[in-house]
Amino acid sequence: MLNLERRAVLGGLAGLGMTALGGTAPAWAQTAKTAAAGASGKARAARLAPKLRIVIPANAGGGWDQTGRALGTALLGAGMTDEIEYENKGGKGGTLGLAYYAEKYSNDPNTLLMGGMVMVGAVALQKPAVDMTRIQPIARLTSDYLVVVVAANSPIRSIGDLAERMRANPKEVPIAGGSAGGVDHVFAGVFTRASKGNPEELMYLPFAGGAEVVQAVLGGKAVAGISGYSEFSEQLASGKLRAIGVSSKRSVFGIPAIREQGVDVDMANWRGVFTGQGVSAARQAEMVEAVKAATGHESWQKTLKQNHWASSLLSGPSFSSFIDFDMTTSRVMVHLLKLKV
Structure with a gap:
């Protein structure tokens, strides 16, 4: 199981030599x-x-x-x-x-x-x-939970569809999110790994704000975007974006949880x-x-x-x-x- 709950991380990563990481x-x-x-x-x-x-x-x-x-x-x-x-x-x-x-x-x-x-x-x-x-x-x-969105006309209909693409070739599935190293970036890496893809091949596009993430998805530069619900709410309400998953343990905002769709990850910002x-x-x-x-x-x-x-x-x-x-x-x-x- 890959999630970032405090107990799970302590148990699952105990053997990685945390002190050696500086x-x-x-x-x-x-x-x-x-x-x-x-x-x-x-x-x-x-x-x-x-x-x-x-x-x-x-x-x-x-x-x-x-x-x-x-x-x-x-x-x-x-x-x-x-x-x-x-x-x-x-x-x-x-x-x-x-x-x-x-x-x-x-x-x-x-x-x-x-x-x-x-x-x-x-x-x-x-x-x-x-x-x-x-x-x-x-x-x-x-x-704040993270929401994964795609453009309204995207052929990707579910988290399973996105995971299948990530498993096949992450390099061809650019993901837009916040700044490099931030929660969106880490979550994209965790999601890639949980999808059986190679995190080293993750094509992550970092942006300074949610508006740029939205434009990257709508403009076709990114296949999917990751951010908090509030930064996507206007475009979700207008139908320009479609939410395919949320990083909570259970469905919220009327969006199905990612883990409930078969990819065992969750995270809160x-x-x-x-x-x-x-x-x-x-x-x-x-x-x-x-x-x-x-x-x-x-x-x-x-x-x-x-x-x-x-x-x-x-x-x-x-x-x-x-x-x-x-x-x-x-x-x-x-x-x-x-x-x-």
């Missing part, structure tokens, strides 16, 4: 514990500052951008600030925005950074000079918010409480429903451990699937 463990565990202690159960969210800034390491319109702006709206609604400024710095799975943030805002207590599984995967694949050890986790916010390496534990704790207050605001709840996102709020040491696990898993998957930039 990677520096972030020094945030002790900080997270200190922050959690400061943010006791009696703590109440306090106004953070008159003005906050959110750096979004992606182009406008994509999942990170939608999440970042929804969080900003919720922070305003919950009274955590009076003004939000957004900065979009897209490219290379968020690693360009990560480097920009680490250089410019590492010590800024009023500037947040969006991130998530895409960034973790991109760091594992690209091994950039600036990685996620340069930031501190605040909270995981959402989880997550998005979260971070702060700078130089921000104090006390300020980090205040940010956690502010984000919790924001995610309880009606505007945030409305956004979750509209975009078909699952709330997956997680903070403190639990979130730090979760990221550590994802970092290790991503390095292993990049190695196992022989993914390339």
Whole structure:
């Protein structure tokens, strides 16, 4: 069975020599514990500052951008600030925005950074000079299943049809998705392997945003596209695209689950918010409480429903451990699937 559930990955990949794959463990565990202690159960969210800034390491319109702006709206609604400024710095799975943030805002207590599984995967694949050890986790916010789509006139009618083509010759089945090394890329590799194809021959077309993925599929450049439901929803509703599978364990959004169609894989993308390496534990704790207050605001709840996102709020040491696990898993998957930039 090929899936990325935490227990399954630990068991299935235990023999691959994870420690040999390298990677520096972030020094945030002790900080997270200190922050959690400061943010006791009696703590109440306090106004953070008159003005906050959110750096979004992606182009406008994509999942990170939608999440970042929804969080900003919720922070305003919950009274955590009076003004939000957004900065979009897209490219290379968020690693360009990560480097920009680490250089410019590492010590800024009023500037947040969006991130998530895409960034973790991109760091594992690209091994950039600036990685996620340069930031501190605040909270995981959402989880989002991946949807596989084809053009409405495509002869591919099901996941089985796509798997058959991938098994025959992956080089002739270009798949469009997000940045190289991100969750879409990893999922394409896992899907190829589960289809009995050769992941080394995967023809993956990375794009900086969902709009480009849509155009690649509609324009015939890609046979299929992978992204979150929200980035395909308009074209699915208009009939321009057709969804053939979703990466959940069971059918959602009226789309059949990939594993229910005989290809045994599932995966969920997550998005979260971070702060700078130089921000104090006390300020980090205040940010956690502010984000919790924001995610309880009606505007945030409305956004979750509209975009078909699952709330997956997680903070403190639990979130730090979760990221550590994802970092290790991503390095292993990049190695196992022989993914390339």
